[in-house]
Amino acid sequence: MNKFLKVLVSCWLIAVVMLPLSALAQDGGEDAPQIGFWDECANPENLEGEISVGAVFSQVGIAAPYGATQLNGAKLAEQQINESGYLGAATFVLADEDGGSERETAIAAMTKLVDETGVVAVIGPTLSSQAFAADPVAAEQGIPVMGVSNTANGITSMSEADDVNQFIFRNSLPEADVIPNTIAVSVAVLGIQKVAIIYGDDDDFTYSGYTVFVDSLDENGVEILSEDTFQKGETDFSVALTNIIAEEPDAIVVSALINDAVQIVIQSRQLGYNGPIIGGNGFNSPALMVDAGDASEGVLVGAAWNIVSQAPLNVSFVEAYTEAYGAAPDQFAAQAYTGTWLMATAIRCADSTSSDLIRDELASIEGFDSPLGPFSFDVDRNPVHIPVVQIVDGGKFEVFTDAYADYFAE
Amino acid sequence: MEILHFLGLENANIPAQLMNAIWLGSLYSLFALGYAIVFSVLGILNLSHSAIFMWGAYFGLAASCGTSVYDGKCVELNHALWTAIPAAIIGGGILAVVIDRIAFYPLRKRNAPRLSQLISSIGVAIILVNLAQLRFTAERKGFPIADVPNTPINVPNGLDIEQPLDVARLALALVFQESGVSISPIQILVIIVAILLMVGLSYVVARTRLGKAMRTVAFNARVGNLLGINTELIYMIAFFISGALAGSAGILFALARNPAVDPFMGDSLALKGLTVIVLGGLGSIRGAVVGGFLIALIEVYINTATKYGYLDQAFVFMLFFFILLVRPQGILGQPIEDRA
Amino acid sequence: MWGLLDSLLQPILDLATQLLEPLLERLATVGLSEPVVQFMLMNAILGVSIYLTLNCGMFSLANAGFMAIGAYVGAILTTQHGATLGEALLYGMLVAGIIAIPVGLPVLRLRNIYLAIATIGFGEIVRLIILHFDTLAVEFRDSKIFGPIARPILKLMVEDVDARRLEITLGARGITRIPVYTETAHLVVFLLVLSYFLYRLHHSRMGRAMAAIRQDERVAASQGINVVYYKNVAFVMGAMLAGAAGVFNALATRTIEPKAYGFDKAVDILAYAVLGGLGNWLGPILGGLTLTAIPELLRELREYSGVVTGVILLLIIVYLPGGLTSLMIPSFWRNGGRYEFAKRVTTAGVVLVGLVNVLPYQIDNGRILGYEFWGLIIGNMVIVGLLLWVRYTRQRQNGGHFSLPLMGVGITGVVLFIALALVGKIDHLAVGYYVHLIGMALVGLGGWISYPAEER
């Protein structure tokens, strides 16, 4: 009997686990935001039924924290698009598939969306390496795919065949665009002469960030005292930071994702370092202030999106997101939200579900007003918008200007 | 100075780095001890140990933060901070016992090969990590920053030296400040708790009847049985201790490195723990402690004194590989027969 | 010579492609798209690679490392030298095999857990070296001692050896723009050839020697079997297979990165083999196929799929000790005469489930059942049930019993279906739903009845 019970219990476990724990109820936002090409493109007349746009975001594995907010951002956009009747008679359906955190899972998700679900376009996947593996699956079949968090070099030119590349877009500003600006501005304002670098060397995002940092530091004539590395999952940076602080740098330059960034900021402050810490896109999350608290004061963040930007579209996005999910959005959410609206805009302007037409409309989007600011694609389907340099001051991001020149002076 | 130059340490902040090594070593040892106990008593390499570590942190978090952790970040404490520690220890212990009953007991009863036990521990690890992700999401969580005393001890500005405690604190702070060491009260707590647990455990294993029973069962479970030892009970206790150690390591780590709790927080320690127990000698309690501090020291040294800091993990694994080949029983281990 | 081989192989590959087409279409309808099938096949090869060592009694976890080596060799050859799949495969396997020799000689003296740990260490070292290869290459090139040796080797990998920064493995970013050469037909043919080879191996002198070593190394040695030799041969063969899987993997995913071949992968590979069963070479193949398919089949469960995968792994290890293939080994189905009734009940259940699944699925595309997606899971259960039935009509002896797996299958089926109806994945009003529930309940009941009284 005993054994039988055990079998029963084990099997029951499956059942229990599969029961839905919670269904996230979403209240609709009342005021429709003024986002979108309402005037630039006429109301669509030929669209009807459901139009599926795929979304490949990581819901499990190491990239899941980013995938989760991405999905939130995209879903918010989906809801607004449908409530505002942006696509006329048609319903915009976000067909989201879990991309996992590996290349194989992203390929599988992408293939499913393209071959089975029959999507007209795809947003995602979360990681750059997944994009390299999975984007061509869609692009080779002439389905446009837009990365909303892929920052590695060469995303939009990944294929040998240029007609495949034509279908690959991204709206995420690569580190190569964000970081030079950050370094130039901070060197100009603070007069930095020597820095130490610490970066994650087993992640393509942080590694790319590191190489760009080195190049732009060189260009600005800043001396690099030392380079230290860490690997994903390491949570103790005290050894490297102790070494760095012993070198007395003018600033610590960090290329890390948010979780590591928070730890590095906290630990360097704990070790007695009070100077500027310069980070890239990875730092651009409300978690920096929430998790690091006072330690985050004086952290410089170069980013594609600024949460405190008072641009009306950004304010309404932040409000709507916070209301729907009970937490402030991060950059991943903002980019996914904008990406989804961009895709819907391309569909609206194409007034067709033909992937080719959608691609052409997407490529020709110019001056699209979004939470990211006025947005355009360049000829290589990379985003064009102005990166910002922010500083954490008084528990929130502020735009970093000349006014902060004496901020770090004793 | 000569010797420092030779070692490449002339520019290093040696006291601070030594403190780092001690703190890292305490963490590694505490984590590896649990690994070592289960291995020595049952011969199981329990790869779900790092998942217990992670769940221990969540247990602690849930205990002092209440239900708010489930849905979002913990903004304020529901119960006192210290409740997190016993919750993690007991929770981790019970979890380990449950794991044993579900994943190892049936296999043990059947005399299944060790291979199966390794796999079933992997299965458990997969389940636990995914459950944590389901329950708490993959977002990193932590205690409210204001509540955790993890600002470094330093000389306060306006000090009231009338209290004897303050004098002690001042003295401590002065020593730290002079030597360039920066350490927070919580880190000191970790080191103290780790050392207490290690000393206590070695005492239990070496001196008490329980320890002797555990050693007997570790040597040969059949003999233990014939001597009147309830081996299953001993296994249960061993698993409880192991889980409690993992849980305590988890919560202490979560406190010291607040915020640090996410479903993957055990990943990097899983392999490191393995390295530690191999280096110290599989199944050797003292070995796990020595191994932990040794690995921490090596890491710190490579990072501080050489330009190959990025290779510190590779060095550790090379050493690990080399030790296995030359002396598979580890530095302090008993000679083994498991070798051709 | 290469051209000749190519022209010989091409018709076979074409034929295989044609034959596979309907099968792939059928699989795609249940969520196993062609890339997924490819990954299943690759993982089957990986399962075999570890099986070769396990079959010799060696508990090695080095194969993720060898897979990484294969993948990087394949990627560098195709991107830098324009190699074909065949060439990449050949060199990938060769390099992995050559590296396996010096690794195997010292490491294989260890046993059991010790060997496992040492090979985990090896895998991590490989991953870390690949991660830092470019930096290390510069170090070696500029070093006075190693420079002369390193230069010619590096010349093979990169055009400009004297560049300031060498870009060979590209660290964490990994190699991108790898051409996609791997086709399903390649993998199927490779796996078929491999199966034939394994089949022959089992009946060869070498196969028997390896089996003897697994049984008892000392006895084998005393019978004049060269233990060290055979163990190393098995290790090298395993490494070459893992290398081959790596090449296929690299040439299917367009990009590779070191972290894809870390400890997690090593553990996955082990799970393929053990899940499938180590009784014979079919086990790891079956295990690789199944374990890769499960998460995809469970895709609809989304965030729950990880837990379910873990539970399935655990259930099989705990309740099906010999893995999936043990269902096919006669001794598993021993039973006594008192099981006649149980047999009838089970048979009825199997027939019900089988009918309601297989026939309507073909005829009505699953509409009678109220689902489409879950066809394959159900199909698997039917196969399991049929296997049970076949086995115990053929073999009725004393000793162990098969009640637990039967009950497991039955209860899982029932629970799964109720749960699926609850989450709304199955239309619970469909006739097939109830027929299915009853059928599965009967299978479980059969197991319960046949459960020996004294062990209840």
Place this chain on the structure above:
Amino acid sequence: MLAIQNLEVRYGAIIALRGISFAVEQGQVVTLIGANGAGKSTTLNTISGLVKARMGSIQFQGQAINTWGADRIAQHGLIQVPEGRQIIATMTVQENLEMGAYPRAGGWLGWRGESSDNIQADIEDVFQRFPRLRERRRQKAGSLSGGEQQMLALGRALVAQPKLMMLDEPSMGLAPVLVNEVFAIIKDLKAEGKTILLVEQNARKALDVADYAYVLERGQIAKSAPAFDLRDDAEVIEAYLG
């Protein structure tokens, strides 16, 4: 004291014991003799609870013990000295003897256990009996010679204050001089009134010390008689005494 009825044991498909029955009375020395693989050790292990019987009953002092765990059986004074001594090599001689008294001391917590003075007194008795152990009490048991290990194993069982001792091949692997010594000890124990179930391949020696004997053959009892009678039994002489 100990009564076995119709005991049947299987290892998978292999039948090790095919329904054997025998009894051991208080104060008796009973021996089981037979060839390798006849099922002698299996019998002892089944009584000790290490192996579970498929059928049959085992009664000890009127209680059915066949469903008990090995530890509980040992706690009730049914102590086995296993084949090959099996002393705990990693512990000292003293610790080994202390482990013998583990159930008496009240298990791992020491609840309701006897005082350690009592136990230490019994350990001293063992040292009295085997003075060589006293000299080596602080040594690791693994460093003892074969004969010393056998004495330690016997001593460890004695510390447990057994109601019935089961000795599994005590003479195995020992030099002839030591074999004589071991049997001399068994004779002493018999003289002290201890109840012993002895399993031996050395049938001649075993029959010399035993009161009653059973001959096991392929899992069945082929013969049973007072040991004295079996010594003269032609078949037994041919088969085991040669």
